[in-house]
Each structure stands twice: as C-alpha cells, then as structure tokens.
Amino acid sequence: MKFDLAYCLSLDEKLSIYDVRDLNFDETQAFDSAREHFQCPNDACRLAFDITNELGTFNAKNVNYVRTPHFKNLPGTRHVEGCPYVSAKASATESDDSREEHFPSELLLSRRQYLRKPADPIVTTDAPRDGSSTSSAVSANEPSTRESAPDKTTVFAHPVECFVSNFDDKDLLKRMPLKIGEHTAPYASFFKKIEYLQDNRGLIYWGKIKQIKDYTQSFRIDFEKKVWFEKRPYSVNVYLSKKLIDTYRKRKAFLEEIKHAIDTEQELYCFFYGVTPELKQVPSKKNPEQTFGVFSANIENLDHFIVRQAPGLDGQ
Numbered sequence: 273m274k275f276d277l278a279y280c281l282s283l284d285e286k287l288s289i290y291d292v293r294d295l296n297f298d299e300t301q302a303f304d305s306a307r308e309h310f311q312c313p314n315d316a317c318r319l320a321f322d323i324t325n326e327l328g329t330f331n332a333k334n335v336n337y338v339r340t341p342h343f344k345n346l347p348g349t350r351h352v353e354g355c356p357y358v359s360a361k362a363s364a365t366e367s368d369d370s371r372e373e374h375f376p377s378e379l380l381l382s383r384r385q386y387l388r389k390p391a392d393p394i395v396t397t398d399a400p401r402d403g404s405s406t407s408s409a410v411s412a413n414e415p416s417t418r419e420s421a422p423d424k425t426t427v428f429a430h431p432v433e434c435f436v437s438n439f440d441d442k443d444l445l446k447r448m449p450l451k452i453g454e455h456t457a458p459y460a461s462f463f464k465k466i467e468y469l470q471d472n473r474g475l476i477y478w479g480k481i482k483q484i485k486d487y488t489q490s491f492r493i494d495f496e497k498k499v500w501f502e503k504r505p506y507s508v509n510v511y512l513s514k515k516l517i518d519t520y521r522k523r524k525a526f527l528e529e530i531k532h533a534i535d536t537e538q539e540l541y542c543f544f545y546g547v548t549p550e551l552k553q554v555p556s557k558k559n560p561e562q563t564f565g566v567f568s569a570n571i572e573n574l575d576h577f578i579v580r581q582a583p584g585l586d587g588q
C-alpha cells in the first residue's frame with residue numbers, strides 16, 4: 273500500500289514523499305533518502321519495532337517521474353495489529369500505485385524548515401523516543417509541527433500530482449478543496465487551463481508545452497494553446513530567468529528537468545502558480561518597428577513551477 277507520510281528517523285519528523293523529494297534535490301541540505309531510515313507514521317506501531325523495521329520509497333530521487341511517488345512496505349516490513357496502515361489494501365496490486373490519494377487541502381507558500389537531530393548514528397534500538405530526551409527537543413518547534421499537519425503541504429508537486437493522476441476522476445477533483453493563500457477552490461477549478469487564464473487571477477495555470485527556447489538570459493516556455501482576447505488569438509509564454517535558476521537551492525535538479533524537457537520527444541505539460549500572464553506588446557523579430565501582442569509572465573518563484581510528463585492529460 274501507499275503511505276501518505278513516513279517517519280524520518282534523522283529528522284525526527286513525519287514527511288510526505290514530496291518533502292523527501294524536495295530534500296533530496298535541495299543542495300543546501302545534507303539529505304539522501306537512500307541513506308535515511310523511514311518508518312511507519314503510526315507512532316505506536318513504529319515504537320513497537322526497532323529501526324530495522326523500515327519503509328521503502330518509490331520515485332524519491334527520479335527528477336522526471338511519471339508514476340506517482342510514494343512510501344511503501346518492504347518485503348519484511350511489519351506492523352502491529354490495529355495499525356491503520358495495515359489494511360485490506362496492504363496486499364493490493366501495483367495498479368493501486370498509479371494515483372495520489374492523499375490530497376493536501378492547503379499549499380503553504382513558505383517553505384518547511386527542518387532541524388536535524390544532533391548526529392547520533394548509534395541509535396540503540398530500545399531507546400525511548402517519547403520526546404523527553406534532550407537531543408530531540410530542538411526539532412519540535414511550533415511552526416514546524418503545525419506546518420507538517422498531514423493535510424497541508426509546502427511542496428507544489430504534491431497538489432500537481434493529485435490533479436494529474438486523478439484527472440479522469442472529475443467528480444473527485446470537484447469535491448476536493450485546495451487552499452493557497454486566501455483563495456480556496458476545488459482542485460478542478462484551482463487548476464486552470466492556460467487558454468482560460470483571463471477567467472480568474474491567482475490560480476494554478478497549466479497547459480501543454482509547444483516548445484522551450486534557450487536564450488542567453490532566460491528560457492522561454494511557449495504553450496500550445498492560445499488565449500482569445502477581443503476576438504483575436506494570442507500566444508502565451510512564461511520566462512525563466514537564468515539568474516533565478518543559478519541561485520535556486522534545487523538548481524541541478526531544475527536544470528535537469530529543463531534540459532530533459534528541451535531534448536525529449538514526449539509531450540510535456542507546464543504548471544505554475546504565483547504569476548498570471550498579461551497581454552504585452554513585444555517587438556517583432558522580422559520587423560523590429562512592428563510589435564505584436566503576447567500573453568507573458570516572468571516566473572518569480574521556481575518552487576511553484578513544474579514541467580513534467582502527464583500521460584493522463586494527453587490531448588488537453
């Protein structure tokens with residue numbers, strides 16, 4: 273079965289798989305999920321076993337994933353009787369892995385902060401983990417505890433995966449609410465097709481990519497669909513400043529994502545939040561004295577921008 277969260281021993285926190293991916297790619301964090309210990313998120317269950325009773329990860333380190341990332345039981349993973357993570361689904365087949373079932377109700381715009389426990393590689397298996405030990409006290413600060421509430425996320429990829437992997441279940445997407453900042457709407461309407469961006473501001477806009485241009489100072493992402501304004505079609509694009517990418521904490525992974533996007537033959541989709549493309553007049557290349565209109569925006573926060581494959585969205 274898939275786990276929405278797992279307990280991470282070294283951070284003494286429960287993480288979603290999207291938190292884990294974010295940490296893996298973050299060059300300012302010393303974190304590698306392949307070397308971490310993940311355990312059952314149910315405290316009673318976890319404490320009943322030693323640290324060798326672990327969970328595994330799926331797509332924790334793959335930059336360009338297609339199938340939904342998750343935590344999973346390993347062949348030897350045990351749970352106590354009554355653990356909610358032991359269910360009929362525990363023996364479900366792989367097809368169960370193809371959807372993100374844990375919909376965060378809120379995307380928090382400030383990043384989650386982690387405080388690592390002081391290094392203590394020889395954790396004895398029967399050590400009490402009731403929070404009374406001085407070593408773990410520093411990690412239990414208030415905001416972090418609050419923000420790690422299971423229905424909230426700080427990782428944009430999480431709601432995007434919910435939308436992409438459940439795209440064929442329109443009723444579900446209409447039912448599940450998403451809050452970002454002051455705005456709350458069902459997933460189905462919070463995610464807005466790029467061609468309808470004039471309908472409402474401040475949403476998550478998405479669309480199929482037509483091409484990506486690599487310029488000296490920036491990348492330009494052109495969308496396939498056009499926006500109709502005053503009975504005329506206009507192209508839509510977003511710019512990614514290379515300066516912004518160079519100072520990004522996930523620079524390497526981000527460049528890998530963009531490079532792959534430029535080289536691949538596969539259909540790709542772009543999702544972004546935080547800016548709304550506006551109609552601008554830009555000089556024509558062929559005739560610089562002429563201008564033409566285009567809906568355009570500069571991406572301001574790379575944490576809220578994704579280019580990815582989304583087979584369920586093909587044809588959109």
Ligand SMILES: [Zn+2]
Nearest residue numbers: 312317351355
């Ligand atoms: Zn368990």
